[in-house]
Amino acid sequence: MFASNKRSNSHQLFVSYDTFRFYELFIPATYSRTKLIAKQYRLETCGRLVCCVQKLYRSGNATEEAEQRINQRGRRGAQAGPELEGPSGSEDGILPIPVSPSPASTSSQEDACKPPPRNCYRLVMLGSARVGKTAIVARFLSNKFEESYTPTIEDFHRKLYRIKGEVHQLDLLDTSGNHPFPAMRRLSFLTGDLFVVVFSLDCRESFEEAIRLRESILETKVSATQNATKSRSKSHFNLKVPMVIVGNKCDKEVRVVAIEEAEEYCNSQDDCCIFVEASAKRNYHVEELFYQLFVVAGLPLEMAPNHHRKVPLTFGSPTMLPPSQPRHKGTLSIKRRLSDACGVVAPNVRRPSIRTDLMIMRTKTCSLAAGNENNVPGSRITLRTHDARKTCSIQ
Numbered sequence: 001m002f003a004s005n006k007r008s009n010s011h012q013l014f015v016s017y018d019t020f021r022f023y024e025l026f027i028p029a030t031y032s033r034t035k036l037i038a039k040q041y042r043l044e045t046c047g048r049l050v051c052c053v054q055k056l057y058r059s060g061n062a063t064e065e066a067e068q069r070i071n072q073r074g075r076r077g078a079q080a081g082p083e084l085e086g087p088s089g090s091e092d093g094i095l096p097i098p099v100s101p102s103p104a105s106t107s108s109q110e111d112a113c114k115p116p117p118r119n120c121y122r123l124v125m126l127g128s129a130r131v132g133k134t135a136i137v138a139r140f141l142s143n144k145f146e147e148s149y150t151p152t153i154e155d156f157h158r159k160l161y162r163i164k165g166e167v168h169q170l171d172l173l174d175t176s177g178n179h180p181f182p183a184m185r186r187l188s189f190l191t192g193d194l195f196v197v198v199f200s201l202d203c204r205e206s207f208e209e210a211i212r213l214r215e216s217i218l219e220t221k222v223s224a225t226q227n228a229t230k231s232r233s234k235s236h237f238n239l240k241v242p243m244v245i246v247g248n249k250c251d252k253e254v255r256v257v258a259i260e261e262a263e264e265y266c267n268s269q270d271d272c273c274i275f276v277e278a279s280a281k282r283n284y285h286v287e288e289l290f291y292q293l294f295v296v297a298g299l300p301l302e303m304a305p306n307h308h309r310k311v312p313l314t315f316g317s318p319t320m321l322p323p324s325q326p327r328h329k330g331t332l333s334i335k336r337r338l339s340d341a342c343g344v345v346a347p348n349v350r351r352p353s354i355r356t357d358l359m360i361m362r363t364k365t366c367s368l369a370a371g372n373e374n375n376v377p378g379s380r381i382t383l384r385t386h387d388a389r390k391t392c393s394i395q
Contacts, residue, residue, distance in 0.1 A: 113160065113167055113321050114167065115160070115166075115167040115168055115169040116166075116167075119166060119167060119168045119169060120168075120169045120171070121168070121169070121170050121171070121193045121194065121297075121299065122170075122171045122172075122173060122191055122192050122193050122194075123170060123171070123172045123173070123192070123193070123194050123195070123196065123293075124173045124175065124188050124189075124191075124192035124194075124195050124196070125137060125172070125173065125174045125175060125195075125196050125198065126175055126188075126195060126196070126197045126198070126210075126213050126217075127177055127197055127198035127199055127206065127209070127210060127213070128177045128199065128200075128203070128205065128206040128209045128210075129151065129176070129177030129178055130149065130177065130200070131177065131198045131199055131200040131203070131206050131248055131249075132198060132200065132248040132249060132280045132281075133152070133174055133175075133177070133196075133198050134150075134152050134155070134174055135248075135280035135281070136196070136198065136246070136248065136278070136280045136286060136289075137155070137157065137172060137174050138280075139280050139283055139286045139305075140172075140286065140290060140305055141157060141159065141172075141345050142345070143283070143305070145280060145281055145283070151176070151178075152174055152175075152176055152177070153176050153180075154173070154174065154175055154176055154184070154351070155173075155174040156171070156172070156173055156174075156349065156350070156351035157171070157172040157174070157345065157346075157349065158170070158171050158172070158345070158346040158349040159172070159343055159344070159345050159346065160321055160343065160344055160346055161300070161302065161303055161308060161341065161342070161343045162321045162341065162342050162343075163300045163302045163303070163308070163340075163341045164300075164340070164341070167321065168299075168300065168303065170303065173188055173192070173351075175188055186220055187354075187357055187358070187361065189216065189217045189220040189221065190220060190221065190224055190361040190364070190365065191357050191360050191361050191364070192217075193242070193297070194241070194242040194243065194293055194296075194297045194299075195217060195241065195242070195243045195244070196243075196244050196246060196289070196293065197210045197213050197214060197243060197244070197245045197246065198210070198246045198248050199245070199246070199247060199248070199257070200247075200248055200249045201247045201248070201249050201250055201252065201255045201256065201257050201259075201277075202249055202252050202254050202255060202256055202257075203256060203257075204256045204257060207247075207256075207257045207261075207262065210245055211265065214243060214245070214269075214273070217241060217243070218239055218241065221239050221241065221368070222239050224361075224365045225239070225365060225368045227365075228365045228366055228368070238270075239368075240270050240271070240272040241272060241273075242272050242293060242296045242297035242298075243272060243273050243274075243293075243296075244273075244274055244275075244276055244289050244292060244293045244296075245262065245265075245266055245273065245274070245275050245276075246275075246276050246277075246278050246289055247259065247262050247275065247276070247277045247278065248278055248279065248280060249279060249280075249281075250277045250278065250279045250284065251279040251281055251282045251284070259277055262275045262277075263275050271296070272296050272297075274292055274293075274296060276288055276289040276292060286305070287304060287305045287306050290303075290304050290305060291304040291307075300341075302341035303343070307341065308341040308342055308343045309341065309342040309343070310342070310343060310344070311342045311343065311344040312344075313344065313345075313347060321342065321344060
């Protein structure tokens with residue numbers, strides 16, 4: 001037993017000795033070779049860094065020389081006049097470097113495109129499902145029509161105008177026809193300034209729903225105003241809301257609702273409610289309904305689709321609207337005034353939060369109750385008495 005243990009110990013000692021000799025001979029050589037490789041790599045890296053620094057230094061010197069030449073050329077041009085410059089306006093083959101706008105100038109341009117609160121309006125599209133509300137909105141914004149139907153939950157759009165040097169903002173809220181959230185629908189009644197109620201001429205139920213929507217809008221606004229004034233009497237309130245009732249799909253042969261019936265209902269209402277027969281598919285009277293709505297609401301007529309110049313969006317531009325043209329001393333012609341008006345659809349705009357809508361609702365309701373809608377920002381609907389000489393206005 002002890003002999004076997006001695007043999008095993010000697011065997012282990014023999015293996016350990018061979019391993020020691022192997023590492024004693026191999027490790028120094030490997031370490032020296034690794035050290036040499038690392039040294040060469042460090043030298044190559046340092047060489048590359050030196051080359052990069054030299055290139056950067058040369059480019060910096062070239063940039064400084066170019067700036068000095070440009071400054072010298074500007075001084076000579078200011079002293080001697082424009083005749084010293086070449087035909088292309090450059091010297092020594094160096095082109096002028098375009099200077100990007102500073103952040104201060106960009107912010108000032110953005111502030112110039114922000115409309116004042118009195119020029120901000122909200123248009124609400126209402127109606128039953130499948131009557132063509134979204135199709136009318138698409139015609140108004142981009143003059144497009146899609147055959148496929150996609151149910152709308154709620155879409156928010158914004159269009160900016162520059163009219164006679166002033167910026168106007170029109171927020172367009174396309175609501176759902178199924179009314180999944182009654183509280184949101186009531187909030188849209190209170191925050192809306194002007195309304196487009198759509199029904200289909202081939203559906204009787206949609207026309208009855210349009211009548212109910214108009215009554216609900218007036219009732220909601222009157223009740224909110226009464227709560228603000230803490231008054232329960234309805235006799236002295238005559239709330240006039242700019243509204244257009246649209247009979248869409250007039251291109252279809254089958255009609256259930258007669259045009260005379262819809263016109264008779266609108267004539268029985270106040271002067272701020274009008275009826276327009278339209279077809280979003282054929283683009284028939286779409287411009288007319290918005291034109292009549294802006295006339296009734298007292299808004300600039302240049303906000304109608306074909307009464308202003310449409311500005312295409314430019315990627316990377318700090319502002320969406322072009323700068324306003326200087327005013328001339330002489331009287332401008334009608335054509336020139338229309339050409340100066342321009343509009344652009346704001347891309348990727350987000351709907352205001354519920355808190356913002358509640359603040360807008362409170363401001364408008366209080367201004368209606370106080371009767372100073374022309375002095376309080378954010379108020380759009382006029383609260384008048386039964387005097388026939390006074391009409392509705394949202395300015």
